[in-house]
Amino acid sequence: MQEGMVKRASELLADGTVVRVLGWKNGEFVYDPTPAVFESVEALSDFVYNDFCASNLSKYLVALSKKEGKTLVFLKPCDSYSFNQLLTEHRVDREKVYIIGISCDGKVDESKLRAQGAEGVTGIATDGDTITVSTLYGDVQLKKADVIAERCVTCKSKKVVAYDEMMGENGEENPDCGRFDQVAALEAMTPDERFAFWRNELSKCIRCNACRNICPACTCEQCVFDNPKSGISQKAAADSFEENMFHIIRAFHVAGRCTDCGECSRVCPQHIPLHLLNRKFIKEMNECYGEYQAGAEAGSRAPLVNFTQEDCEPSIVYTKEASK
């Protein structure tokens, strides 16, 4: 896949359709590529695309589409939903972006790799669906399916929804991907169990804002948390309340706009399952206001900026609880 991408990118750069290429460049080890902009064919020699290029590049297009000239970007299916959502909110300029859709069969989660013994990694080789990790303490053979990221195991759609050109054939949505199972499991708990679960998880938060700064739906120029007058301290959970408030408000602000790309949980240095908050909003909105997938097509109205006369009353939260 990588060679095809580099070849196509070089052609588009050479014939001037695009001025820069947004992709990944290799890191120290195989599992740590960094998003990078390539402006010349020679620079593309550093270009890399492998099972660890998991980051969602669409948020960078907000700044890049403000620059002169077109930007070529490779979008995986989940990234393309985020691109459409940014398009709906007029945060990116569609003419300034040339998209090549790339099919994706799941990205590897580095912490799963580590959990299965890959410590002291000196090299990673993947052939087919087995990954051999050579480490200081002997080699580890792993099946790719065992180390796929949780968000890719419950991937909602392998369909690239915004592209100028497609590499490989496009995939399909996957309605029964089971992405709400964990949410349902939490809902089935008693309130005390849920409170204990979330207190244990959210108390680990160190307020580094990685979840907010990586999220393609969080593109405000100045975030409410950065405004000292908001009374919410941007840098410190000075009390357990602030931890709850930060994550409720962060999830609330992207409710209806979150495309469930899972970046927030991928980047959390404390490994808090933040996507379970966003997925709860999505599940609740689907149940109350009908199926809706943010970013499915650009320009659609998100549930929270829409209404019908027959919406359910907020008291449904009490009655629904009784049934479960």
Added chain:
Amino acid sequence: MRSETLIPKIGVVTDIRVDTPDVKTFRVVGLDGKKVFEHIPGQCAMLSVPGVGEGMFSITSSPTNEAFMEFSIKKCGCLTSWLHMMDVGQQITIRGPYGNGFPVESALKGKDLLFIAGGIGLAPLRSVINYVRDKKENYGSVHIIYGSRSADDLVDYQEILNEWQTDENVKVDLTIDRPQEGWDGHVGFIPSFVEELKPDLSRTVLICGPPIMIKFTLDGLKKMGFQESQVYTTMELRMKCAIGKCGRCNIGNKYVCKDGPVFRFDELSTLPNEY
């Protein structure tokens, strides 16, 4: 329990003088009516109003003034706006003294001095000027060049007229940026005014004001033959702890609150210009 400089003391505002439309001078004493602490000219103090914020302000009164400390504060942010709404008797918190201050007992001793100030930049220099005037015998002659946007933007204007200009050891030149009726003095920006006055090269220069003014004035001084090691300035960056630990007021490896705020220009030129 150890003494902790981050825990402030209480200061009482005993007098508020309106100098210009956006600058007021506040007189602060401790709860016991005396000065909260001693300082050397050019040092600063952290004033704060609980719940509003904390800020670093240069102490504009000279240490020779035993009765109180004075701060000339320009209204340009939330804390300063709050301070400008205060009235006499209000308590604020104060901690200090912070910073190295001007080298009045070492490098400046016995020298002829040239003060160049722009707008609110006079506040830090005023403490040195009054200190030098009170200890006349240790210092040479004093030449003050002070400019501001307009006539009513000249800070401490009464003191300049009644005390500084009447002091034979002190020569004062004032300028304002644009002509204004009722003003017969010099009109023009400070950098060009300094070049016009051609101060003699033996003077040690102390300069303070908006960064743009310092930049052009310094170029002018160098053209006239002044060495960088003759020119001192006092910096104004974001300061929080004021004791060189919170890591935000650095220029290169120097912390403005601890290694400064007073720097000599030859030292500043070895540092990256991130100020």
Added chain:
Amino acid sequence: MKKISLTKLDEFFAAVAASQNLYLPVDGAKGAEYSLWTEGTVMSKAYNTLRSAKDFFFPQVETLAAFKVNGKNIEVEDVRKETEDFVVFGVRACDAKSFEILDSVYLADPVDSYYASRREHGVIMTLSCKKPTETCFCKAFGIDAANPGGDVSCWMTDSELLLQANTEKGEALLASLSILEEADDNAADSEKEKLQTILDKLPLGNLSTESFGGDKLMALFNSDKWEALSESCLACGTCTFVCPTCQCYDIRDYDTGHGVQRFRCWDSCMYSDFTLCAHGNTRNTQMQRFRQRFMHKLVYYPANNNGVFGCVGCGRCLRSCPISMNIVKVMKALEG
């Protein structure tokens, strides 16, 4: 040198925990965390904890003072409490070195009393590494993982735990533990050699620091590589909040409704409001903030602390940066 057999490790922990709180790394769902030892706690075998031990001495949030404001009058209340004694066991060599770096900042005059009282009441028992991982590069900063610092250095062989006191606090602690037996001083040498062979094979073992340091300030500051290095930085604070040697903090007020609490919290030079003040911001672009972070670790701190670097090579920023940009990539890009 003292020792105790691994079969009696729990009794050892119980003895230490008898007179003060004992914290040690325990395996959590997603990584090792320091937690309070209680009966039956099992120590983690992980190469290092997710979150460094900095929290014990420089917590993310702490109240400095409290104010009561009524009308024009203000009362200041000193809310400091004497910290009770505690022991942190299982600290790796890199984290132990980070305390010395923080000491050089907070214990320098004027002493930070909050940090000082915690430091006095805390005893650090380090443990030499068993299986360092690829993101470790403490060797580059002159840290010998085989001889970790701290008040007491420990080595764990297959059968026993060897302890050696380095400071009076360490001596006093070991003396108070009658359960320990005597051991000759070179009992840990075999363990040290075993570790040395692994350390030599580490992928980042040959990372060099001689193109950094206080005297290369202007050259590195004006390097043209900073643009490319910082182009995809997201300005989040992860690298600074997981870093054991980051010292910067912010002071803020919180109006609780019946008074004002002035608290101090970690701050990050990567945040846009770090140097924001009334007349503007001296670091407006993300490149400048990114450069400040690495210049401080590799140039400014060594310039102020005769050559000691501000990084200890623990590798946490390598693992947690959302876009995998870190100090190792910066050093390799700026080398030579």
Added chain:
Amino acid sequence: MQVNNEFKPKIVAFCCNWCSYAGADLAGTNRANYPADVKIIRVPCSCRVNPIFILRAFQRGADGVILCGCHPGDCHYTTGNYYARRRMTMLFSMLNYLGIEKERTRVEWVSAAEGAKFAETMNEFTETILKLGENKRLEDLRCKKEW
């Protein structure tokens, strides 16, 4: 807030200016009494209430928050309470998801003519909060401690 160890709940009621606030006014003129622990905050419309307002009310010591607005369809701004209805449904389901007692928050449509209903709603809501006890799960200890 414990006053001579008998729990006195603190309740915040966001009342929309056109209907519920007028309803509260009517309750007053009709001498229909409701507990004094209810603190009314007047808002232009029920959809002016931002989730942060509700969370901050809890942070500052509220034990229950109720949002009163016009009946759907009667909104002075035609669509305000429709959006508020969706927004509050989402907020309440998230608070419930985090394990916070769901009876602590409530939405009630009270028109300007329903003075009695306003008073009765407030009595009933204060009753449920009294049963629930002090807000322990969404409290900010700094605001609680009397020092």
